[in-house]
Amino acid sequence: MPETVLVTGGSGYIAGWCITELLRNGYEVRTTVRSGGKEQAVLDAVSTQLDPAGRLSFAVADLTADDGWDDAVKGVDYVLHVASPLGGGATDDPDAMIAPARDGALRVLHAATAAGVKRVVLTSAANAASPSSYATQGVTDETLWTDPEDPTLSPYRRSKTLAERAAWDFMDSHQGSTELVTVLPGAVFGPILTTSNIGSVGIVGRLVSGRMRGVPRIGLEIVDVRDLADIHIRAMTSPDAAGQRFLATGEFTWMSQMARTLREGLGAEGRRVPTRQVPDFAVKLVARFRDPSLREITPALGRRNRHSTAKAHRILGWQPRPAHRTVLDCAHSLLSHDAL
Template identity: 75%
Template sequence: MSETVLVTGGTGYVAGWCITELLKRGYDVRTTVRSAKREQVVTGAVASEVNPAGRLTFATADLTADTGWDEAMHGVTYVLHVASPLGVQNDSAADLITPARDGSLRVLRAAAKASVKRVVMTSAANAASPSSYATEGVTDETLWTDPADPTLIPYRRSKTLAERAAWDFIENNDTGDMELTTVLPGAVFGPILTTSNIGSVGIIARMLKGEMAGIPRIGLEIVDVRDLVDVHLRAMTSPAAAGQRFLATGEFMWMADMAQALHDGLGARGSRVSTRHIPDFAVRLAARFRDPSLREITPALGRRNRHSTEKARTLLGWQPRPARQSVLDCANSLIAHNAV
């Protein structure tokens, strides 16, 4: 009989690709949705890549409530906890931290009760980054972001505290033989399965639509969603991965270089992509007087902090693809799905 893997948050961008790849590799998959009405959305997305009939099942469970998690874990061998609480503009720290931290603990408690072999939890590279906004530097999994740093945006603080709470739970509770591994991705791009939830690739959609009049001096460590799923699955089964954190950040790329790659690589389809640079001072002025949402990116202007993925490469044999390929594959997928 095939092993069953539970993927949390089945309607999510990363979760959809996790489900797809698990099915391709012969696993049975159960995934959580907050409402049974969302099941068809997941099935339709996955069916564009693989036939899910008979091997994909659903459980109704929400990170903000205890109900449904015991049933979701029944008969499960592994858990990929990739779900994140939905946020809205101007989230406060509590709006994000409480559901992220408490939701992770709900998943871990139910998994331990069901004698799950291993939980692989999706954290973020922002949970292993220096608190100071130096312009250069390379860090690895031994570093923890300081959640007490008052300059942290709520999202970054929530991801750090949620992961920290997960490790504390494993250390301080009797979880039997259950193991925990965490994966810390950078900016996730790549092809989409559906337009119902395009996740982080929305920034590329905005570029293609011509909605970005200029490009700020922001750099991203780009990981393809397919490579991110691959490292999750390697972390799920590798004996060497038990009790480890793995950065999965991919190649560093300035947004200006992303825009140029889209403009040059797509021909006429990339004609609306702006390659005009926006000076740092203009971004800061706009953040202060016109668009408060820009305040979260101003500390990252000109910053080229990077993360080492040597651990994932060495222990798991992980090999991510070039960032430019992910950006172009993402754009072509958005165009093919009529999302731009």
């Protein structure tokens, strides 16, 4: 009998690709949605890659509530906890993002351990294994934990760090057989399955459409969403992965390099991609007086710190594809979906 994997947040960008690759590898998949009305959208998205008939089922469960999680994990062999409630929005309350992410992870772990699930793979973020100071240079690895008490941290960085730390603390006190692995991705790009939830891919869309008039001096460690799904499955099945953190970052790429890749690789469709780099002071001024949404990126201006994925290569045999391929595949996918 094929093993069954629960993927949380099936309507999400990363979750959709995890579901697709699990089905492609012969697993039965159950995925959570916050309401039954989202089931068809997930089926439609996955169906763009393969026929999920008879092998994809659904459970209604919300990370912000206890209801539904015991049923969601019943009979499941593994859990990929990919979803994280963003919450918060523009609120100044730091707990608006932190509490849902942390409590949601603990709800999944409580249910999974009670059900005797073999292993839970939790999606964290490279930002949970980064120096608190963006000025730090060099290469860091999974042994580093971001300091959640650093007052300069954005709510997102703090929420991912505290959620992962809470998960490990829970497992340290758990005496059962369930194992935990965490995967810490960088900036996730690549093809989309649907236009309903494109996540960080929107950055590429803004570049290709010309809505981004200039390029800030920001570097991203680009990982392809397909490679991210692959490392989740490897982390789920590798005997040596139990109890480990794995960074899943790709090539460090300045946004100006991304823009050049798009401009040169898309031909006529790349004619609107900006090439002018915006000075740091200009980005900070806009963030302060015109666009508060940019405030979270201003500390990253000029950041050169990178993460090592040597551990994932050594233990999991994971090898991500080059960043330029991911960026171009992402752009072609957005264009084909008319998602600009």
